[in-house]
Amino acid sequence: MLAVQVPAYTRVLVAGGRGGIATPTVLGVGGIGVVEAVGDDVHTVRPGEVVMTGGFLTSGRVAEPEEVLLGWTGIGGRGRSTATTDAMRRTWRTGTFAERALMPASTLLALPGAEHHPDPARLAFLPWLTIAAGAVERSGLGPGDRVVVSGATGQLGGATVLLALARGAGRVVAYGRSTASLERLAALDQRVLTVPATGDRATDAAALTRALDGDADVVVDALGPAPTSDLTMAAYDVLRTDATMVLVGGVRQDLSIPYGDLMHRRLTLRGSWMASNETAYATWRQVEAGLVDLDALAVTTVGLDDPDDALARAEAVRGLEIVTLVP
Incomplete structure (x- = not known):
């Protein structure tokens, strides 16, 4: 993981104010990282590439999709847990507030050219x-x-x-x-x-x-x-x-x-809840082209050494002020 935005409401979530989640779980949703290794059947991203994860995992059933956010609360559809959403969360418990994360390939998007982006801490706003x-x-x-x-x-x-x-x-x-x-x-x-x-x-x-x-x-x-x-x-x-x-x-x-x-x-x-990888890619292209200027952000970076301080800082910011975890 290169950089992950810490949402302003993270402390509320940690205290149980945003619904339940399978435990133990490494928290953290979304973020920017570099692929270190992939499974033999993964071809959407490649080792060495800079990628975005939105943490959005779907069951893949078109007629009756079931969706969750990995490392976070949030269930798609009617917002009620099912045997499928519970199983998805039990299987994937490695969120992005970490030095490394294990993620399903479908939640990752390759960002061609992002290796040249000068400030991953700002680019962490891309999932939002x-x-x-x-x-x-x-x-x-x-x-x-x-x-x-x-x-x-x-x-x-x-x-x-x-x-x-x-x-x-x-x-x-x-x-x-x-x-x-x-x-x-x-x-x-x-x-x-x-x-x-x-x-x-x-x-x-x-x-x-x-x-x-x-x-x-x-x-x-x-x-x-x-x-x-x-x-x-x-x-x-x-x-x-x-x-x-x-x-x-x-x-x-x-x-x-x-x-x-x-x-x-x-x-x-x-x-509107979450978005497709196609939308994410189009958004990245707007950022890369300068049509969306990330210099508009006021960014505070934090590390993993003091989680309570990181949560307090995130709780205090609003709007185009963000706190980014750089592990």
Whole structure:
């Protein structure tokens, strides 16, 4: 392993606040590494190559796929453990918060040219960018579109802002709870406007409309846990007719969507969880080409010697500030 981002909520996960996991397990999801050896039947990656792992393992059954995140919590589909997902986790217990990790070949993606990347600690953000790219793809975002990123001040929200800009959005309204993170996002590009979240649905919707100078073509909701659904619904309220909203965050609230409103405005509401290797590769090519500028990140590096300090540092950062484990 060369570098692995430590998500801001890792301490919550360690304390059991994000669901169960087979133990003992080496934690850590995603990351950048160098292949040391492969099985005889592995041809997707080669020894010596720089690769990305997203930790996303699927059973491979098309009609009824079952999916897990290795070294982490998170189950695809309906989010309930099954005999298959339990077996997948029992078999693969080597996450990426380590000097070396044993991973199934299907979770690895070769990154041609990444051996020349000057800063693996920044490149460790690529798995998060890939998740954001999956949501942006599913939104149908096109050049010139007006976009709201709800939860923009989180790390996934910050990644979504970067991807929306790279895809040619005409205006990106970053909507979130951290004023400092909003200021960092506003400095990225003149197309980024910011709206601080008040938590009041009507107030926030009015502020979003002003920032958009109208309605949104696309909303991507990347919010983390929130006490109510009001922030999500404030963004829903500013969708134009025929617009799309994609949910990719960690909101634990139910949404009350009016049937008639969704129908008459012909809105599309989609979920997005993780992304394909094809999406990950396209995202890497954008990074390699400079269309997604990783210099926008403020990176703090940590090692394996003091896990508690690493968790504390990760817990303190937001948005385009990240903590990267360099083992």
